[in-house]
Amino acid sequence: MQGDYKVTINGDDWVTPEETLLDSGSDHSDLERPISDLVFRFASIAFIVLGISIFAISFKIAIIDNEALSSVALQNRSVNFQVPPPRGSIMDRSGVPLTMNVPSFDLLIMSKEVREHKDDYENNLAKIASILGRELSAFRVELSEQIKSNSIFFAQMDLSKEQLLAINYLAPKGFFVVANTKRTYVSGPKFSQILGYVGKVSKEDLAENDYYLPTDTIGKTGLENYFENDLRGEHGRIFLGENVDESQKEAIAGNNLVLNVDKDIQTALYDTMFGVLRPTNLDKAAAIIQNPRSGEILAMVSFPSYDNNIFDGGLTTAEFKKLFESKSKPLINRVISGQYNPGSTIKPFMGMAFLEGGSVTPDTTINDCTSITVQAPGSSVGYTYKNWRSESGLFNLRKAIANSCNIYFFIGAGGYGRTIGLGIDKIAGFLKDGLADKLLGIDLPGEATGFVPTPEWKELERGEPWYQGDTYNTAIGQGDLSVTPLWLNSYISAIANGGFIYKPRIVNRVVDSANNSIEIFKPEILAELPFKKENVNELRKDMAETVISGTAKLLQDLPVKVGAKTGTAEVIKGRSINSLFTAFAPLDNAELAITVLVEGSASNEGYAIRIAHDFLKWYFDRDAIVSVRPSVLPIP
Numbered sequence: 260m261q262g263d264y265k266v267t268i269n270g271d272d273w274v275t276p277e278e279t280l281l282d283s284g285s286d287h288s289d290l291e292r293p294i295s296d297l298v299f300r301f302a303s304i305a306f307i308v309l310g311i312s313i314f315a316i317s318f319k320i321a322i323i324d325n326e327a328l329s330s331v332a333l334q335n336r337s338v339n340f341q342v343p344p345p346r347g348s349i350m351d352r353s354g355v356p357l358t359m360n361v362p363s364f365d366l367l368i369m370s371k372e373v374r375e376h377k378d379d380y381e382n383n384l385a386k387i388a389s390i391l392g393r394e395l396s397a398f399r400v401e402l403s404e405q406i407k408s409n410s411i412f413f414a415q416m417d418l419s420k421e422q423l424l425a426i427n428y429l430a431p432k433g434f435f436v437v438a439n440t441k442r443t444y445v446s447g448p449k450f451s452q453i454l455g456y457v458g459k460v461s462k463e464d465l466a467e468n469d470y471y472l473p474t475d476t477i478g479k480t481g482l483e484n485y486f487e488n489d490l491r492g493e494h495g496r497i498f499l500g501e502n503v504d505e506s507q508k509e510a511i512a513g514n515n516l517v518l519n520v521d522k523d524i525q526t527a528l529y530d531t532m533f534g535v536l537r538p539t540n541l542d543k544a545a546a547i548i549q550n551p552r553s554g555e556i557l558a559m560v561s562f563p564s565y566d567n568n569i570f571d572g573g574l575t576t577a578e579f580k581k582l583f584e585s586k587s588k589p590l591i592n593r594v595i596s597g598q599y600n601p602g603s604t605i606k607p608f609m610g611m612a613f614l615e616g617g618s619v620t621p622d623t624t625i626n627d628c629t630s631i632t633v634q635a636p637g638s639s640v641g642y643t644y645k646n647w648r649s650e651s652g653l654f655n656l657r658k659a660i661a662n663s664c665n666i667y668f669f670i671g672a673g674g675y676g677r678t679i680g681l682g683i684d685k686i687a688g689f690l691k692d693g694l695a696d697k698l699l700g701i702d703l704p705g706e707a708t709g710f711v712p713t714p715e716w717k718e719l720e721r722g723e724p725w726y727q728g729d730t731y732n733t734a735i736g737q738g739d740l741s742v743t744p745l746w747l748n749s750y751i752s753a754i755a756n757g758g759f760i761y762k763p764r765i766v767n768r769v770v771d772s773a774n775n776s777i778e779i780f781k782p783e784i785l786a787e788l789p790f791k792k793e794n795v796n797e798l799r800k801d802m803a804e805t806v807i808s809g810t811a812k813l814l815q816d817l818p819v820k821v822g823a824k825t826g827t828a829e830v831i832k833g834r835s836i837n838s839l840f841t842a843f844a845p846l847d848n849a850e851l852a853i854t855v856l857v858e859g860s861a862s863n864e865g866y867a868i869r870i871a872h873d874f875l876k877w878y879f880d881r882d883a884i885v886s887v888r889p890s891v892l893p894i895p
Contacts, residue, residue, distance in 0.1 A: 340367065340411060341472050344492030345440045347513030349454060349482060351522040352767060357450055360440040360512075364423050366391070366414040370406040373433035383431040390425045391415050413474070417441060437497065442476065442483075446522075447566040449529040452592045453520060453559055453703070453765060455481020456567035479570075480590065482516060482765065484704050489514045489769050489777075514777055519555035519767045524548060524878070528558045531874045535866055536562065536857070543858035545593035545744045546870065551752035551843055551852045553782040554761025556701075561597075563589040595706045598741040599856060602828035603663045604839045605736035607798045608750055610656055612689040613671040614794040618681040621797055623671075624653045628664040631675050633727055644669055644731055647827075660801040661809025663825060665735050672734030673727045683730045687713045692789035693750060694760055695742055699785060701763040709742035736828060747841060748854035750788070754802070755822065755843035755852055758788045758795045803846050811842070813865075813872050818879050820846035825868055835859050840867035844875060851878070 345360045373380050388398040391414070405412045418426065418436065426436055442457050444450060457476040464471050471477065472494070478484035495510030528546055536544060544562040549555060563585075569578055582590055591597070613619040630645040646665045659667035674680030690696070690711045698706055712733060714725035732738030745763060753760045762783040769778040788795060802822035805811045811823040826839035838860050843852040853874065855867040 340435075340437065340497050341474070342437065342495035342497060342508075342510045343439060343472075343475050344494055344510035345512040346442060346457070346476075346483075346492065347490040348515045349490075350515065350517050351520050351525075352518055353522070354517065355522045357445050357454060357518075357522070359443045359445065361443050363416070363439045363441045364418045364436050365416045365439050366418055366422075366426060367411055367435045367437055368402065368405070368414050369411050369433045369435060370409060371433075373406060376432035379432040383429060383434075386429055387414075387426070387431060387434065390422055390429070441571050443571065444567050446526065447568045448564040449526055449560075450520075451481070451565050451567040452561040452594070453481055453518075453525075454567060455479060455483040455485075456570045457483050458570055480705075481592075481703060482518075485702055486516055486766065486769070489516070512772060515770050515772070515774075517767045517770060519550075519557065519764055520559070521557050525558040525560070527877050528874055529560050529564075531877070532560055532562060532855075532870050535870050535873065539866070541857055541859055541866065542587055543593065544856060544866075544870075545597055546853065546855045547594045547744055547748045548851050548853045548874075549748055549752050549761075549763065551755040551761075551849045554749070554752070554763050555767070555782075556763055556765050557851060559592075559594050559765075561591070561593040563587050565589045592703065592705060593856070593858075594744045595701055595703055597743060597856075598707055598709065599744070599837060599839075600738075600740060600828035600830075601736035601742050601747055602826035602837065602839050603665075603736060604747055604751075604824050604826035604841045604854075605734075605740070605742075606660055606663065606668055606826075607754060607802055607824055608690070608693065609668055609672060609686070609734050610660055610798050610801060611754075611788065611790040611794045612686055613656070613681055614797060615689070615790045616681040616685050618674075618679065619656055619671045621656050624655045625659075625664075625667055625670060626653065627651045628654050628659070628662070628666045631666055631669060633675065635726070642728065644728070656797075657801045657804050658809075660798070660824065661804040661807070663810050668734040669731040673730035680730065683712075683714060683725060683733060686730070686733060687711050689789050690740075692786070694786055695746055695750075699745060699749060699760075699763055701745060702765050702780075706745070707743055709746055710739065712739035736826065744854050744856050747839075748852055751824075751841045751843060751854065752849075752852040753788050754795055754799050755849035758790065758792060759784050760786045760788065799846070802842075811840075811868060813868055814842070814875065817844070817872075817875055819844050821875070822846050822849075823871075825865075830859070838865060838867040840871045842871055842875070844879070 346358070348356055348360075349358045350356050384399060384402075385395055388395045391398070393415075402414065414434065415422075416439075423436060426434065444454060444456075456479055458479045460471045460473065460475045460477045464477055465473065470491075475491075478487040478490065483490065490513040492513035493511040496508040528548060532544055532546060536542070542563045544560075546558070546560045547556065548558040550557060565582060574582070614621070628646045628650040630643050630649075632641040632643040634641045644665070647663070650662060650664070654662070654664050654667050656667070658664070669675065670678055670680060672680045672686060673682075695709045696711045698708055700706075712729070717723055717725050717729070717739075729738055733740050749760050749763060762785050764780050764782075766780055768776050768780060770776050799822055802824055803820060805823045805825070806814045806821050810825040811821075814821050814823060821842050821844040823840070823842035826841070828837045828839065829835075830837055836859075838857040839855070841852070841854040843849040853871050855870045857866040857870070860866060
C-alpha cells in the first residue's frame with residue numbers, strides 16, 4: 260500500500276453538502292457570538308438607580324417623615340384631643356383684672372378604648388353614674404348613642420373636686436379627665452354690657468372658621484366678641500390612650516386687653532344709677548363717661564344689666580326668658596344701640612348751627628318764651644307751639660340754652676313772622692357733617708347710627724311735604740330726629756375740647772402675657788364740628804350758664820365749674836317721656852363728659868340730672884381733685 264496521507268473525519272461531525280444547503284436557509288447559526296456591552300451597562304445603571312431609590316425611600320421614612328408617620332402611628336393607637344386654650348385677660352386701665360380663667364376639669368370618653376375594654380366599662384358604669392349624680396339607665400343610653408357616633412366626647416364638664424378624686428381613684432378604661440378653664444367675670448352685672456360673655460361655638464361658627472372645634476367657646480357679645488381673635492389663643496394637644504404622655508402640647512393663652520375703662524368710675528356710675536332708679540319702677544337707662552381730650556371711654560352702663568356669669572353653666576328656662584324674651588331687652592347696650600330723640604340736649608348743637616348760619620347772633624333776643632302761632636300752608640287755621648313752661652322777659656341765646664327755651668329754637672330754626680330761620684336743609688347738613696347719622700366706630704359690636712330727617716326723605720317715605728312744624732320739632736330734638744347716647748356724648752365732648760369729635764375707644768391696647776404691647780390704640784380725630792371756634796366757645800359758656808342760673812342748678816354744689824344741658828323727649832304724648840342730661844367738667848380743660856338717659860318717666864322727675872349730679876359729686880369730692888388716673892401699666 261502506498262503511503263497516501265489522509266485526514267479521517269468523524270462521521271458525527273461531518274457536514275454533508277445537504278446540511279450546508281439547509282443551514283443556509285435557517286435563521287439560526289451554529290456559530291457563537293459575543294454579548295453586547297450595552298446589556299452590562301443597562302444592568303449596572305438599573306442596579307444603581309434601584310439602590311438610590313431604596314436609600315431615598317428609607318431616608319424619607321426614617322428621617323424626613325419620621326414625625327408625621329410617628330404621629331399617624333400614635334393616632335392609630337390613641338385619639339388626638341385638641342385642648343381649648345385659656346382666653347386672654349381683660350383688665351381696666353390700671354391693670355385690675357375684670358375677667359378670670361378658673362381651672363376646671365372635664366370627663367372625656369374615648370369610644371375605641373371603651374369598646375376594647377367592654378367588661379371594665381360594664382363593671383364601672385354604675386359607679387361612674389353614681390359619682391356624677393346621673394340616673395343609670397338614662398346615662399347608659401346617652402353614652403351608648405355617643406359611643407356609636409363619636410370617637411371622643413364629653414361625659415360631663417366641670418367636675419367637682421369630689422367627682423375628680425373619685426374618677427381618678429376608679430381609673431375606668433376609656434375615661435379621661437382633662438384640664439380646662441371656665442370664664443368668670445369679677446363684677447358681672449356692672450361690666451357685662453362692656454365685656455359681654457362667651458358661649459359654646461355654634462354649627463355656623465364651625466362652618467365659617469376652621470380654627471374652632473366643638474369643644475371651644477367663642478365670644479358672643481361685647482369685647483369678648485369684638486376682640487375674639489386676640490383673646491382666643493392657640494389650641495394645645497393631648498393624645499388619649501396608653502403610654503402617650505410625651506405627645507402633649509401645651510395650649511397657649513390668648514392676648515390680654517387693657518381698657519380705658521376705670522373700674523372705680525364704672526362701679527360708681529353703676530351704683531349711682533342703681534341707687535336713684537331702685538325706688539322707681541324704671542328699669543331702662545343708659546350712661547356714658549368719656550375723656551373729651553381723647554375719646555377714651557371711662558365708663559359705660561346700660562340698664563337693665565345682666566350677670567354674664569350665668570352663661571357658664573347653662574341657662575334655666577326662667578333665665579332664658581328674662582334675657583331673651585323680656586321687653587326690657589337686657590342684652591341690648593342702650594348707649595351704642597339705642598336710638599332716641601335727643602330732646603333739648605340737641606340745643607347746644609342747634610345754637611352753634613344758628614351762629615354759623617347767621618340766623619342768630621349771641622345778642623339776638625326774643626320778647627318772651629311762652630308760645631308762637633303759625634298758620635298751616637293754604638289754611639287760615641293756626642297751630643300754636645308752646646314752651647314747656649311760660650317765661651316772660653327777653654331771651655338771648657345764652658338764656659335760651661340755660662332755661663331751655665323752645666320758642667327761641669323754633670324761631671332760629673324755622674323762622675317766625677319776618678324772621679327767617681336757618682332752615683331744615685342747613686340744619687340737616689350741619690348734623691350730617693357732625694356725624695349724627697354715622698357710625699363712630701366704637702370697638703364694640705352693635706353700634707347703631709342716628710337718623711337725620713330731610714324733606715326728600717319725608718316725601719319719599721311718607722308721601723307728605725315738609726312743614727314748618729317739622730323744622731320746629733327737629734330744632735328741639737323731637738319728631739323724626741334720633742341719635743345714640745354715644746353720639747350725644749361725643750358731640751358734647753367736642754364742645755368741651757374746642758371742636759374735635761374723637762373716635763370712642765373702650766380698649767387702650769392689646770398686650771401679650773409678658774405685657775409687651777402688640778397693638779396700641781391712639782386717640783383718633785374723626786371730624787371737627789362744622790362750626791367756627793368762636794361759636795364752639797360761645798356754647799361752652801352758654802352751657803355753664805345752665806348751672807349758674809338755668810335748669811341745672813342742682814350742680815351748683817360741685818367744687819368745679821360745669822357746662823351742662825338738661826333735656827326731655829316725649830315718647831308717648833302726655834304719658835311717657837325720656838329724661839336726659841349731658842355735661843362736661845371742669846368747664847375749662849374738661850377731663851370728663853357724661854351723658855345720662857332714663858326711659859319712660861311719667862313726668863319730668865329729673866332722674867337723669869340726679870344720677871349725673873350724684874356721680875360728679877362722688878368724683879370731685881374724692882380725697883383730691885385729680886385728673887382721671889393714667890394707666891399704670893407701662894407701655895413697652
